[in-house]
Structure formats: structure tokens, C-alpha cells
Amino acid sequence: MDKVRIIKVKQSVFANNNARAEETRAKLKQKKLFLVNVMSSPGSGKTTFLVNLINRIKDQLKIGVMEADIDATVDAETIATKTGVPSIQIHTSGECHLDAKMVDDGLTGFGIDGLDLVFLENIGNLVCPAEFDTGATCSFELLSIPEGDDKPLKYPLMFSVADVVIFTKLDAKVVFDFDIQKAEERILKLNPKAKFFPVSAKTGEGMDAIADYLVQAVKAYQQD
Amino acid sequence: MDKVRIIKVKQSVFANNNARAEETRAKLKQKKLFLVNVMSSPGSGKTTFLVNLINRIKDQLKIGVMEADIDATVDAETIATKTGVPSIQIHTSGECHLDAKMVDDGLTGFGIDGLDLVFLENIGNLVCPAEFDTGATCSFELLSIPEGDDKPLKYPLMFSVADVVIFTKLDAKVVFDFDIQKAEERILKLNPKAKFFPVSAKTGEGMDAIADYLVQAVKAYQQD
Numbered sequence: 491m492d493k494v495r496i497i498k499v500k501q502s503v504f505a506n507n508n509a510r511a512e513e514t515r516a517k518l519k520q521k522k523l524f525l526v527n528v529m530s531s532p533g534s535g536k537t538t539f540l541v542n543l544i545n546r547i548k549d550q551l552k553i554g555v556m557e558a559d560i561d562a563t564v565d566a567e568t569i570a571t572k573t574g575v576p577s578i579q580i581h582t583s584g585e586c587h588l589d590a591k592m593v594d595d596g597l598t599g600f601g602i603d604g605l606d607l608v609f610l611e612n613i614g615n616l617v618c619p620a621e622f623d624t625g626a627t628c629s630f631e632l633l634s635i636p637e638g639d640d641k642p643l644k645y646p647l648m649f650s651v652a653d654v655v656i657f658t659k660l661d662a663k664v665v666f667d668f669d670i671q672k673a674e675e676r677i678l679k680l681n682p683k684a685k686f687f688p689v690s691a692k693t694g695e696g697m698d699a700i701a702d703y704l705v706q707a708v709k710a711y712q713q714d
Numbered sequence: 715m716d717k718v719r720i721i722k723v724k725q726s727v728f729a730n731n732n733a734r735a736e737e738t739r740a741k742l743k744q745k746k747l748f749l750v751n752v753m754s755s756p757g758s759g760k761t762t763f764l765v766n767l768i769n770r771i772k773d774q775l776k777i778g779v780m781e782a783d784i785d786a787t788v789d790a791e792t793i794a795t796k797t798g799v800p801s802i803q804i805h806t807s808g809e810c811h812l813d814a815k816m817v818d819d820g821l822t823g824f825g826i827d828g829l830d831l832v833f834l835e836n837i838g839n840l841v842c843p844a845e846f847d848t849g850a851t852c853s854f855e856l857l858s859i860p861e862g863d864d865k866p867l868k869y870p871l872m873f874s875v876a877d878v879v880i881f882t883k884l885d886a887k888v889v890f891d892f893d894i895q896k897a898e899e900r901i902l903k904l905n906p907k908a909k910f911f912p913v914s915a916k917t918g919e920g921m922d923a924i925a926d927y928l929v930q931a932v933k934a935y936q937q938d
Contacts, residue, residue, distance in 0.1 A: 662889050
């Protein structure tokens with residue numbers, strides 16, 4: 491009984507959320523603003539990756555960052571200090587994901603006029619954020635080398651909805667067995683259009699490739 | 715409007731769940747069965763840790779394992795193959811956590827008579843599993859070295875509800891900065907009774923200490 495009731499509520503929540511996300515996407519398109527939803531497990535290196543990436547492209551694009559957390563503010567402070575781009579913190583008050591309304595409210599509060607690119611760092615969680623369309627233009631999923639190449643088998647929805655999968659902490663391959671080819675094959679079965687970038691934000695390896703890809707994607711979107 | 719409706723449903727779900735969890739705990743106590751709820755991020759090494767731990771204590775205690783996953787079966791197969799103890803897989807059908815009813819149904823299906831200790835490997839997630847009392851006797855939270863010592867700041871509820879925090883992948887300290895003392899201080903602020911065990915399931919470092927602790931805890935519980 492309980493289960494059925496929960497599922498019905500979730501369906502209605504999903505329908506409302508999807509409609510709101512589509513409105514956000516249309517509004518962003520009109521303003522030529524590219525919104526990237528960055529998802530991953532806790533501790534897979536989202537903030538460190540974003541700092542490195544933003545510092546490579548901030549001279550080419552006007553960038554903002556929205557950091558979601560349950561109730562901490564450390565990430566927004568780190569981004570602001572280390573990149574100088576405007577950054578705000580969204581608190582979800584215990585919720586395990588961002589939904590389209592939270593994101594739209596965050597964008598309105600942030601003030602998006604004149605920006606080319608906004609990164610939305612979602613809550614660290616491989617389950618719930620995959621279920622809620624945020625209205626983003628593009629979704630990144632970061633899978634760190636220490637987590638293991640079996641994660642696409644265990645969290646299939648997340649790897650199905652990600653447009654770009656970034657293998658982070660590549661420098662840790664000296665300590666961990668992680669078969670990138672096997673991981674890519676598992677993800678392509680779920681998501682044949684997925685694109686892959688192995689990187690180490692610590693050493694800089696692979697960061698130029700994802701930076702170039704993203705700048706080109708934003709420019710193509712703005713000219714479309 | 716949407717948010718209010720979700721929160722109301724969640725409160726009723728939590729109340730029902732807590733009552734069910736207390737029933738499970740009373741039943742387990744009567745049967746002298748110790749149930750450990752093992753929680754962590756995805757990829758923090760729950761299954762590898764359990765294989766190593768079980769092989770150290772399976773001659774002293776009769777053990778079973780319930781592996782929760784969204785829809786994979788790899789973990790239950792690994793446990794059964796590498797330890798020989800009975801193991802079942804619980805599928806949550808997309809849900810991001812186990813609740814007390816799923817666990818109680820799992821225990822009934824598993825057949826718990828004659829067992830001393832059952833491990834319940836929860837979904838890899840630092841948010842939702844912390845909200846749902848499973849009826850377990852004791853909760854373990856595994857925090858792996860690559861995830862970073864700031865996780866207690868960002869997922870405070872999880873570190874508040876864990877009885878025992880196990881720092882896993884200690885062998886990866888050569889690659890990652892992780893201040894164990896700082897992590898312990900952060901956790902003790904949330905949870906002054908927390909116990910800590912730093913381990914590497916790969917090298918075996920620290921595994922004797924957690925094995926001894928658990929065997930003693932099970933025996934004390936059975937004699938109480």
C-alpha cells in the first residue's frame with residue numbers, strides 16, 4: 491500500500507517537473523545561455539574539475555556557477571575564490587536532488603542576463619538527480635577512477651541520461667584497476683550517443699579536450 | 715505547492731517506516747540476530763570490505779548477506795562466490811534507498827533462523843538511506859579515502875546516524891590528501907558516540923580491529 495502511494499505521487503511530481511524543465515530550456519535558448527547539469531557520486535571531484543575547467547575557458551565565455559548542497563557552502567566559496575566567476579549556493583534543505591523549480595528559482599535569483607554558460611553542480615548522488623530533469627541544455631556525469639568501472643551496471647539511469655561522461659581522477663589509475671574501455675562499452679549499451687573524456691584535474695591531463703569540446707558546443711548552440 | 719505536498723507525504727512515510735523498523739528490531743532481538751546496515755557512496759568499496767570481513771569471522775558466527783541494488787545482481791554473486799555464505803539480492807526497482815518494509819520482507823524471504831549476523835548492503839547513496847531506519851541493530855558508514863575528508867560537512871545526516879564509520883581504501887592515501895583526524899573531528903561534532911576504523915580491504919590493514927569489534931558486539935548483544 492505504502493509503495494503504491496509513493497509511486498503515484500512521484501509520477502505527478504515527475505510530470506510537473508518535466509513541464510517546468512521544458513519552460514526553463516526554452517527560456518535559456520532564447521537568452522542564448524547554455525546550462526550544464528554536473529552530476530556524480532559524492533567525492534568524485536566535481537568542484538575541483540569545475541575550477542580547472544572554468545579557469546581554461548573563462549576568457550572565452552561569460553560564466554556563472556550554481557552550487558547545490560544539502561546545507562553546506564564550501565563549494566560556492568571554493569569556486570568564487572579559485573576562479574573569480576560569480577557563484578551562488580543553492581540549499582535543498584535535505585532533498586537529495588535538484589528539481590526544475592529549484593533550478594529556475596536559482597537562475598532568476600542569480601541573474602542570468604549577459605552570461606554564456608552556467609554550471610549547475612547537482613547534489614552528489616547517482617540515483618535521484620537522474621530522475622529529475624533540471625532544464626539544463628546538457629548533462630555531465632563524472633565517474634571517478636576509484637569508484638570502479640562497474641558503476642554503469644549499478645546506476646543505469648544516470649548513465650542513460652548523461653550526454654557527456656567524464657572519467658575523473660585519472661592520476662589514481664596507478665592505485666586502482668579501472669578499465670576505461672569496459673566502462674565505455676557498458677555506458678554505450680545504455681546510451682549510444684554518450685561522449686567520453688578521461689581527465690585528471692590534478693595533473694591537467696585531458697582537460698584541454700573537454701574545454702575545447704564545451705566551448706565549441708556553446709558557440710554552436712548560440713549560433714543555432 | 716508541489717514542495718509542500720511532497721513533504722507531507724514524506725512525513726507520513728517516515729512515521730510508518732519508523733514503526734515498522736522498531737518491529738523488525740524487536741523481532742531480531744528475540745531471535746538474537748544482529749543486523750548491520752552498511753551504507754556509503756557508490757564505489758566506496760562496500761562489497762570488497764564485506765568479502766574481506768566475512769572471511770575473517772565466518773568461522774565464529776553464522777552469517778548471511780542481503781545485497782540491495784537498483785537492478786543489478788553482481789554484488790550478491792560476488793559475495794556468494796568469494797565467501798561461501800548465503801547471499802540474496804534485493805532489487806529496489808529504481809528506489810534510492812531501502813525502507814523497513816523492504817528489509818523485513820527480505821529477511822522473511824531469506825529465512826533468518828539460526829543466523830547470528832546479517833549484513834544489509836544498502837544502495838550506494840549518502841542522502842536517502844540515512845533518512846530511512848531499516849530496523850538494523852547497527853549502522854556502518856564507509857567513507858573511502860578518495861572521496862575526501864569534507865564529506866561529513868556535506869552529508870551531515872548520514873554521519874549523524876552511523877554508529878561506526880569505516881575509512882576505506884586506506885592504501886590510496888599515497889595518492890589522495892585525506893586528513894583522518896580532521897574527518898573524525900567533523901563526525902564527532904555531529905555524532906559524539908561514533909566509532910572509527912581506518913582499513914584497507916586490499917592490503918588487510920585495520921581489518922582485524924573491525925572484525926574483533928564486530929564479533930564482540932554480536933556476542934554482547936546475544937548475551938544481553
